[in-house]
Amino acid sequence: MYFGDNKRGHIISHVFDIKDSFARGFKRKYCIVVLGQDQISLLQHYDFIETNLKQLSSSIQQKACNVNTAEQSVHSQREVRQKEGYKSNQRSLAALTGEPNIFAHLHMWFVFLLRSEIYRSIPHEILDCPVKVSASKELREFYNSVPKDVFRTLVYCTLTGIKTEYCDPRTKRLFDQLLPLNFSSPSNGSFTCSLSKENKV
Numbered sequence: 001m002y003f004g005d006n007k008r009g010h011i012i013s014h015v016f017d018i019k020d021s022f023a024r025g026f027k028r029k030y031c032i033v034v035l036g037q038d039q040i041s042l043l044q045h046y047d048f049i050e051t052n053l054k055q056l057s058s059s060i061q062q063k064a065c066n067v068n069t070a071e072q073s074v075h076s077q078r079e080v081r082q083k084e085g086y087k088s089n090q091r092s093l094a095a096l097t098g099e100p101n102i103f104a105h106l107h108m109w110f111v112f113l114l115r116s117e118i119y120r121s122i123p124h125e126i127l128d129c130p131v132k133v134s135a136s137k138e139l140r141e142f143y144n145s146v147p148k149d150v151f152r153t154l155v156y157c158t159l160t161g162i163k164t165e166y167c168d169p170r171t172k173r174l175f176d177q178l179l180p181l182n183f184s185s186p187s188n189g190s191f192t193c194s195l196s197k198e199n200k201v
Contacts, residue, residue: 001013022091
């Protein structure tokens with residue numbers, strides 16, 4: 001199913017259900033969503049995407065069916081429901097399919113889709129890095145010269161907008177590079193983080 005717009009994005013969704021002897025109706029519904037910004041390209045590859053999503057869901061359904069069959073051979077659905085009563089019957093996808101690494105399997109399939117022909121024909125505009133760390137070597141040297149907890153505290157204060165005072169203005173310039181372009185460190189605030197000459201905060 002396709003839906004979406006140019007503001008929120010364009011979506012292809014694939015809904016499927018898998019067997020679960022503990023669930024109401026003895027099945028659970030899942031949905032895989034593919035989100036894109038280019039409507040034309042997404043619809044041009046609709047058949048390719050849908051075919052792969054069907055293969056993926058069929059694989060999951062088969063695994064869940066095997067687990068459900070094994071459970072039914074031990075206890076019937078009625079017996080299981082009566083035994084469980086009103087207790088929570090939610091189970092993870094890994095438990096339903098009997099595959100502990102199911103999400104790694106899904107991740108590999110999604111990576112395959114992202115590396116497929118869909119993205120080969122779409123020109124992508126790569127945004128500039130939001131920060132420009134021209135003195136990365138000096139920052140690394142400073143990292144190695146101070147206690148690790150001091151460095152982490154300074155980074156935290158810099159990135160969260162806490163006023164930070166340095167004895168050496170060169171050190172301030174090093175940390176200011178971590179801020180996005182056109183941003184600057186606050187000059188006042190309720191809290192202040194100070195770095196002493198002994199490299200203590």
